Amino acid sequence: MSKCRWRVVVAEDDKCLRKAEVAALAEKGFTVISTKDGEEALRVIQEEIPDLVLLDLLMPGRLGFAVLKEMKQNPKIASIPVIVLTNLAESDWKVVRELGATDYWVKADLTLEDLVTRVEKTLAGAGSPV
Amino acid sequence: MSETASVLKGSAHPNVPRQPELPGQRQGADSIGRGRVLRVLYVEDDPRDAELCLGQLKAAGYEVRAGVVSSREKFAAALRSGGYDIVLADCKMPGWSGAEALKILQREQAETPFVVVTGAVGDEVAAELIKQGAADYILKDRPARLPSAIERALQEKAVRDERRRAEDTLKASETRYRRLFETAQDGILLLTEAGFITDANPFLLEMLGRSRSEIVGKSLCEIGFVADQEFCQKAFRTLRQGEDAHYDSLPLRTRSGTRLEVEFISKAYQAGEEKVIQCHLRDVSERKRVEEELKLTLRMREDFVNFAMHQLRTPLAGIKWLLELVARRQDLPAEPREFIQDAHSAAQRLIDMVNDLLSIGRLESGKLKVDLQEGSLGELTENVLEEIRHEIAQRGHQVSVTGADEVPAVWMDRQLLRQVIGNLVSNAVKYTDPGGRIHIEMKPQDGFVSWSIKDNGIGIPEEARPRMFEKFFRADNVHRLDTEGTGLGLCLARLIVERCGGKLCFESEEGQGSTFTVTLLQDSGGEVKEVDRVPVGAEQRSGASNLL
Numbered sequence: 001m002s003k004c005r006w007r008v009v010v011a012e013d014d015k016c017l018r019k020a021e022v023a024a025l026a027e028k029g030f031t032v033i034s035t036k037d038g039e040e041a042l043r044v045i046q047e048e049i050p051d052l053v054l055l056d057l058l059m060p061g062r063l064g065f066a067v068l069k070e071m072k073q074n075p076k077i078a079s080i081p082v083i084v085l086t087n088l089a090e091s092d093w094k095v096v097r098e099l100g101a102t103d104y105w106v107k108a109d110l111t112l113e114d115l116v117t118r119v120e121k122t123l124a125g126a127g128s129p130v
Numbered sequence: 131m132s133e134t135a136s137v138l139k140g141s142a143h144p145n146v147p148r149q150p151e152l153p154g155q156r157q158g159a160d161s162i163g164r165g166r167v168l169r170v171l172y173v174e175d176d177p178r179d180a181e182l183c184l185g186q187l188k189a190a191g192y193e194v195r196a197g198v199v200s201s202r203e204k205f206a207a208a209l210r211s212g213g214y215d216i217v218l219a220d221c222k223m224p225g226w227s228g229a230e231a232l233k234i235l236q237r238e239q240a241e242t243p244f245v246v247v248t249g250a251v252g253d254e255v256a257a258e259l260i261k262q263g264a265a266d267y268i269l270k271d272r273p274a275r276l277p278s279a280i281e282r283a284l285q286e287k288a289v290r291d292e293r294r295r296a297e298d299t300l301k302a303s304e305t306r307y308r309r310l311f312e313t314a315q316d317g318i319l320l321l322t323e324a325g326f327i328t329d330a331n332p333f334l335l336e337m338l339g340r341s342r343s344e345i346v347g348k349s350l351c352e353i354g355f356v357a358d359q360e361f362c363q364k365a366f367r368t369l370r371q372g373e374d375a376h377y378d379s380l381p382l383r384t385r386s387g388t389r390l391e392v393e394f395i396s397k398a399y400q401a402g403e404e405k406v407i408q409c410h411l412r413d414v415s416e417r418k419r420v421e422e423e424l425k426l427t428l429r430m431r432e433d434f435v436n437f438a439m440h441q442l443r444t445p446l447a448g449i450k451w452l453l454e455l456v457a458r459r460q461d462l463p464a465e466p467r468e469f470i471q472d473a474h475s476a477a478q479r480l481i482d483m484v485n486d487l488l489s490i491g492r493l494e495s496g497k498l499k500v501d502l503q504e505g506s507l508g509e510l511t512e513n514v515l516e517e518i519r520h521e522i523a524q525r526g527h528q529v530s531v532t533g534a535d536e537v538p539a540v541w542m543d544r545q546l547l548r549q550v551i552g553n554l555v556s557n558a559v560k561y562t563d564p565g566g567r568i569h570i571e572m573k574p575q576d577g578f579v580s581w582s583i584k585d586n587g588i589g590i591p592e593e594a595r596p597r598m599f600e601k602f603f604r605a606d607n608v609h610r611l612d613t614e615g616t617g618l619g620l621c622l623a624r625l626i627v628e629r630c631g632g633k634l635c636f637e638s639e640e641g642q643g644s645t646f647t648v649t650l651l652q653d654s655g656g657e658v659k660e661v662d663r664v665p666v667g668a669e670q671r672s673g674a675s676n677l678l
Contacts, residue, residue, distance in 0.1 A: 016448025023455055058440065065426050066419070087443035088436060108443040108481045112454045 006123055009050040010034040011041035011067065012085070013059045017107060021054060021085075024112040025119065038062030042070055045077055052123055057086040057096070065099060072100040081122050085110075162277045163191025170196040171208050173219035173231045174247075183218065183247055183273050190277030202226050202234070209238045216280055221248035221255065232262050241291065243283035247276070317392070317411035322404070325349045325366060337392075337413055339385035369396055369407055379414065391415045435491035442484045450477040479614060486618040489549070490601070493625045500629045504653040505542045507551075507572055507581050508534030514552045518559065526565045533572035537579045540650040546626045550634075553619040554583050554646050560613045562587030562643070574652065578632075582647035590638035598636065599624045607640065 008025055012018040013036045022032045033048055035041045039061030045053060053071075057064035064084060071077050081102040093104045102122055105115070168187060174180040180198045187194045197214070199205045200223055208214075217235055221228040232244050246259050246267035256267045265283035268276050311318055317334030321327055327345050335342055350366055361380070368375045377394040384390060396409040453474040457467065492498035511531060515522070522529055558568045562585045569584045590598060594605035602617035620634075627634040631651050638644035 014444050014448055016445065016452055020448065020451035020455055024451075063423055063426055066423055087440045087447060106443070107447040108450070108485070110447075112451050 005031075006052070007031045007033065007048065007050040008119065009041065009045055009048060009053045011038065011053065011059065011064070012036065012056045014056070017056075017085075020112055021115070024116050028116055028120075030119075036060075038064060038067050042067050045071065045080065046074070049077060050080060052119060053080055053082045054119070055082050055084050055101075057084060057088055065095065068096065068099045068101060083118060083122060085115075162281050163187070163193075165191055165193055168192035168194050168280070169213055169215045170194060171205070171214040171217045172196055172198040173200070173205055173217065173223065173228065174198055175200040175220065175223045179220065179247075179249075179270055182270070183268075183276055186273045186276045187280065192277070200224075202230065205231055206234055206238065209235065212239070214242060216283060217242055217244045218247050218280075219244065221246055221259075228264075229259060229262065232259065232264055236263060241287065243280075243287050245276075245279055245283055247273075317413070319409040319411065321350065321369070321407040321409065323398075323407065325369065325407070328406075334411060337384070337390070337411070338382070365394070369398070369409075374398065379418065380411075382411070389415075391418050435488060435495060435497065439484055439488040439491075443481065446477055446481050446484065450474060450481065453477060479616070483616040483618060486616060486622050489546075490618065490622050490625060493622075493629060500543045500546065500626075502541045502543055502630060504539040505544050505547070506539055507537060507542075507579060507650070510542075510544070510548055510551050511555075511570055511572075511581070514548065514555050517552070518556060521556075522559055522568075525559060525562075527559060527562060527568050528566070529568045529570070531570045531572075537572040537574050539653040540579045540632075541653060542630050542650060543626070547630060550623040550626050550648065551581070553623050554648070557619065557646075558583050558585040558587065558644075560615070561585070561608065561611065563611075575649070577652050578649050579652050580647055580649045582645055584643065584645040586643040589640040589642050589644055590636070591640045595636075595638065 006029075008030050010018060010021045010025070010032055012021060012034070015036075018034055018036060022034050025032045033044055033050065035044050036059070038059040041053075041055070041059070042062060045067075055064045055067060059067075062070075064086070068082055068084070071080065071082065078100075082100070083103045083105065084096045084101045085105050085107050087107050096104050103118060105118065110118075170184065170187070172180050172184065174183075177198065180196075184194055184196050197208050199208050202225070209217075217231070219228040219231045228246050228248070235242060235244050240263075243265040244263065246256070246264050247270060248256075248267060249270045259267060265286060266279040268279055311329075311331045314331055314333055317337050318331040319327060319334055320329040326347060326349055330342060330345055335345075338345075350369075351363060365375060365377065365380070375394065375396045379391045380394040382390040382392050391414050393412040393414045394409065396407055398405060398407045400406075453470050456462070457470050457474060462470070489498065508531075511534060515529065515531075555568075555570075562568065567586050570582070571584070572579065572581050588607050588610065590605055591607055594603075594607075597603045598605070599621050600617075601621045604615055604617045608615065624634045627648055627650070633649045634646070635649075636644055636646045
């Protein structure tokens, strides 16, 4: 499997987290498009149609909740798997699951290695890149 | 009336001789006037004729105030000064005519009745005058008919006035409501009872991006702007049944395909013969979107502990991840590698502390819902021991477990209780010198199950015992061992156990060891019930919530 063909959008407003996510995914050969704003994230997702989205919940522009909801309402991007990454309490999992997120993780409780593994597993389940 | 040629005031001139009365006339005529003031403008060149006629009116019971004019100019001037109830006019005057007077009157104040009083007139002339708008005509030689003619003219005028007033009111009302319809900042749609659109206001047309002619005459479903057809048909049935409808949010599709959320209110009412269904549509798309985001943000901000934790965990996770990235580098010399690993574990410890504080805060505020289900303490213990097997082996402890298979299931929140067992086992491992003995015992006790862990570790000094469940408290003797702790573990453990309806207590002797015991309610095999919660002590409530 040539991983370099997978394209991932990282939507994260925190600089350190964004850098770390981008670096860890790039190390594994992913093409990463990053954004720090919810509104921009939605635009980038529509333009790029990535294979997966790593989505923060609290972002300027639009909240991750809203980005997720709009994605699910737009048939062009509704099927893209979304892994929600947040530092909010676990109880929000219920909300994002209802909104259609594929997975949900608390960043502070996750290692970068775990994160990359989750991304790979999710993509393996989603099939080959187009 | 000052410019009139002469003024006759009935009541002010008692000496004016009464005109001869016809027999039987007085009674009826008197009842016509009933003492009312009648302001008459009389166009007449012969003052005697004028007096004769006015005399008739007085005799009929009117209080006559009359102005008599003979010229065109004086007539016009008198009209302009106003205030006449009726105009009486001869047909022919020197130089002008009654027909001309009628024209002037109609120009100046058309609503005042005009009665022709003439010596002799041909039928055609009379008919022509009536056609022009005269109320009636009276022959001078039959003046007795005058009062009733005047009365009828006045009544007709009153009816006309009333009708005009009603028409004016209606017109004003129509204008007002039309303006409301045209300028309303809400969409308004009018439907027939059968559901066909009869009108839509400009705001709605703009909202939908459609022209009036495109939708008038069509049915609601036919034009397809309600995005959800099934819903549309259901809503429409409600409308047809003449019931009022109110939808907070109805999806609409504009001509360009944009989806709008509208609040939809309809009322059916009877307008004359027809039933009208009036619908109001307010675009709430933007409001809904903002509301939703605001609600989420507010919910998170309200949950202050949660929000504060987010703010703390985010930079901590950033530090942890970046250190993880650096630690992976192969070219790192041994010393910096060790520093980075220490920094990484410090970040991890901070995260653990924040997580504990988060749990405590949420437990204390009641934001964290405890999910009580029946569960096995033996299984939980086994899992925890497996998890820290490495640590136990490293310190060379001997761990024994008894009673795991004999105890019944208990009520617990599995995830939370795992934290409790994990914490108590980890404490026993940490605060016991290498090669220690740790014994875990489970046994049933009158509807309860107790789980206890006994070690032969450093124990708890007497003065520290009352403070063991305080936040951040650590007994002095822990520093003898090179262990790290947050001072939050026991506080959290007790909160969790109490929330599961149980109790956490301990016995200890410094230098001898400690025994911590968790007591939980036994599962009686019945349905899931709400366990009475042991109230959290006041001293436990303070700390974390104030701190955060």
